[in-house]
Amino acid sequence: MKFFVDTADVAAIAELNETGMVDGVTTNPSLIKKSGRDILEVTREICSIVSGPVSAEVTATDAETMVAEGRKLVEIAGNIAVKVPLTWDGLKACKVLSAEGHMVNVTLCFSANQALLAAKAGATFISPFIGRLDDINLDGMELIQDIRTIYDNYGFETQILAASIRTANHIVDCARIGADVITAPPAVIKAMVTHPLTDKGLEVFLADIKSAGIKIV
Numbered sequence: 001m002k003f004f005v006d007t008a009d010v011a012a013i014a015e016l017n018e019t020g021m022v023d024g025v026t027t028n029p030s031l032i033k034k035s036g037r038d039i040l041e042v043t044r045e046i047c048s049i050v051s052g053p054v055s056a057e058v059t060a061t062d063a064e065t066m067v068a069e070g071r072k073l074v075e076i077a078g079n080i081a082v083k084v085p086l087t088w089d090g091l092k093a094c095k096v097l098s099a100e101g102h103m104v105n106v107t108l109c110f111s112a113n114q115a116l117l118a119a120k121a122g123a124t125f126i127s128p129f130i131g132r133l134d135d136i137n138l139d140g141m142e143l144i145q146d147i148r149t150i151y152d153n154y155g156f157e158t159q160i161l162a163a164s165i166r167t168a169n170h171i172v173d174c175a176r177i178g179a180d181v182i183t184a185p186p187a188v189i190k191a192m193v194t195h196p197l198t199d200k201g202l203e204v205f206l207a208d209i210k211s212a213g214i215k216i217v
Helices: 010-018 029-035 039-049 063-073 088-099 112-120 130-135 140-154 168-177 186-191 196-212
Strands: 002-006 024-026 054-057 080-085 103-109 125-128 159-162 181-184
Touching (some): 002 186, 039 054, 063 088, 088 103
Parallel strands (some): 002 181, 080 103, 103 125, 125 159
């Protein structure tokens, strides 16, 4: 499974990248706003840190302008994935941009029907939003499973990029189902390392090290 980091925080991306935990980055207008930086500037810096796909989202809602914005975004770096919304216009833009050889991430997916359309339009990535479905008492993992089954049935190459990841359990559940990629905030990825028994065992080891006066260097 590939790990994408869902943030525009350059420092957080760089820290995780040093540990080998970053296969790509996803951004959106809300994350760009939070960074307080110009979209082209911060995206260019992220692309200089990460070698994998960096999703940069268009701001337009009509297909023609989405395509124009997408063409401008891909000029930033060779690893840009143009992010478009799952609307008819977004699918039209996806078809054009993917036909030109650009990576396209179709976002805001909430149904298997939508995911099927995105794959037909040539999407590189489909981004189903797990957490937002859970928020309205629907099973986000069921959607991941449905998409996995459909894509495998017909050999679609579109990668399932599980988004709106809220917990470490979301990540392991996606791994069990077979999502190709997850994108999560840095804090959620870091939370995967935490376990109370690890903490408890370390306390015992440290106490024994201290009492025995053990030193290595």
